[in-house]
Amino acid sequence: MIEIFSEKDIKDLLVLSKLEKWDYSEADLHTIFSSGDVFGHRNEKGNIVSSLAVVLYKNQSAFIGMVIVRRDYRKQGLAWQLMKHCLQTLCPEVNAYLIATKEGEHLYKKAGFKTVDYVSKYISSEYIPRAFKASGFYTRSLARRDFKEVVNLDEEAFGDNRKLFLKSRIQQAEKAVVLQEKAVVLQNEQNKMTGYGLAVRTPSNIVIGPVVAPNAEAAMLIIDELAKNYKEKLRIDLSSHEETLKKLVENHGFQLQNEPPVMAYGVNPLPARQGNLFAIAAQAFG
Secondary structure: OOEEOOHHHHHHHHHHHHHOOOOOOHHHHHHHHHHEEEEEOEOOOOOEOEEEEEEEOOOOEEEEEEEEEOHHHOOOOHHHHHHHHHHHHOOOOOEEEEEOOHHHHHHHHHHOEEEEEEEEEEEEOOOOOOOOOOOOEEEEEOOHHHHHHHHHHHHHHHOOOOHHHHHHHHHHHHHHHHHOOOEEEEEEOOOOEEEEEEEEEOOOOEEEEEEEOOOHHHHHHHHHHHHOOOOOOEEEEEEOOOHHHHHHHHHOOOEEEEOOEEEEEOOOOOOOOOOOEEEOOOOOOO
């Protein structure tokens, strides 16, 4: 029987995530619950053995993630049940997207998803700071007064309004500032905000994203500002077609790991975007 979980279940969901070597933190799950739902199965002992999260944004686009089934409960159709349940609960006008693992791609194709794009997953075990400038731009720390403008910039770049998600995700970054996690905004010399970026700690690494900027060089300026003081492993998921930025991050020590597909349910295209979203927030959020 499929159960809808609540924030009271975060501890048990983290047990499942850790058991199956997924990289979710408690703060990640609070962010998911702030703008989405999580459901799954329990066994006879009450332990959570499967999960699926769906994050719904304001203008009717949804991102599906956290599709996890405990190893000893696989091949019983649990993931298929969760996916069917998720798609049945979404309104017909909602565009559903996900970023597929190799293990899950067959399931998603069976459910009606089609590949529409790819993301490039990069990891840096040792970031190489280099003197880097983007002409006409500088960075400063994100302030509370910036939130409305960040939401607008993000909507133009992402193609949907993610206000609830961003409020929670920025709180993640701000809460972790004491742990050297940062949020920066990009401004031009006329003090017009033209981009932003976040760095968020997870159990395995520091995730950089989203990164919104007017061009690849400005995006690299944000990435460098976020990354340069970290000694831990860094991760960034770039839009697959951003060849200039790929070369820039590789010059700073990032290495390409894989390029998983972005899949869409039905024939819905990706939300209309302006080409300013250089790095996604995380694979569960788009």
